Amino acid sequence: DTAVSQTPKYLVTQMGNDKSIKCEQNLGHDTMYWYKQDSKKFLKIMFSYNNKELIINETVPNRFSPKSPDKAHLNLHINSLELGDSAVYFCASSQDSGGRGAKNIQYFGAGTRLSVL
Amino acid sequence: AQSVTQLDSQVPVFEEAPVELRCNYSSSVSVYLFWYVQYPNQGLQLLLKYLSGSTLVKGINGFEAEFNKSQTSFHLRKPSVHISDTAEYFCAVRVGLNTGFQKLVFGTGTRLLVSP
Numbered sequence: 001d002t003a004v005s006q007t008p009k010y011l012v013t014q015m016g017n018d019k020s021i022k023c024e025q026n027l028g029h030d031t032m033y034w035y036k037q038d039s040k041k042f043l044k045i046m047f048s049y050n051n052k053e054l055i056i057n058e059t060v061p062n063r064f065s066p067k068s069p070d071k072a073h074l075n076l077h078i079n080s081l082e083l084g085d086s087a088v089y090f091c092a093s094s095q096d097s098g099g100r101g102a103k104n105i106q107y108f109g110a111g112t113r114l115s116v117l
Numbered sequence: 118a119q120s121v122t123q124l125d126s127q128v129p130v131f132e133e134a135p136v137e138l139r140c141n142y143s144s145s146v147s148v149y150l151f152w153y154v155q156y157p158n159q160g161l162q163l164l165l166k167y168l169s170g171s172t173l174v175k176g177i178n179g180f181e182a183e184f185n186k187s188q189t190s191f192h193l194r195k196p197s198v199h200i201s202d203t204a205e206y207f208c209a210v211r212v213g214l215n216t217g218f219q220k221l222v223f224g225t226g227t228r229l230l231v232s233p
Contacts, residue, residue, distance in 0.1 A: 045222075
């Protein structure tokens with residue numbers, strides 16, 4: 001069973017469209033994340049939710065809106081897609097997001113490759 | 118701000134040769150350091166981590182890394198690489214936020230290219 005799963009794996013769409021990426025984890029973790037990996041492979045955090053509450057919101061355009069219906073799911077909706085949104089988006093989860101030790105180790109999904117034409 | 122530097126964007130090496138991928142971090146507080154590997158068209162997989170204790174940490178696939186506080190480094194090593202080790206390797210540091218939560222800050226990655 002895949003621990004952190006994302007759908008779809010590939011997403012090709014036109015500029016101006018609205019699209020969603022879904023993420024689910026079956027690890028029983030409390031914290032989930034969205035990362036963006038650009039064409040140069042640079043990875044940067046976008047959002048993080050802990051127990052369905054937003055705890056990290058980096059400098060991301062308002063067109064990106066995460067939603068966490070429950071602890072096991074964190075979806076990413078993108079409005080009015082632009083060429084610069086083309087990237088690989090990774091979902092991750094960890095047991096929690098504070099304190100010390102192994103509970104904050106993050107486990108990643110396989111990624112969603114978004115291509116905006 | 119805490120950051121991670123991976124000076125080598127690409128490291129070519131022959132099969133069965135040893136390899137070292139360099140990682141330096143900047144931090145004024147306790148650090149938690151990680152190496153992740155990304156095989157072509159796949160997600161990130163945790164290779165190893167340093168949280169506390171012994172400065173030499175062993176990970177999967179025969180990799181190990183040494184935490185050196187005085188040099189602020191966490192270099193990744195393998196004594197003998199295989200073709201299958203060809204991948205992108207990311208060093209990351211866990212950063213504490215004012216909110217009490219934490220996030221990972223990644224280096225720019227090092228592409229390991231193993232040839233026969």
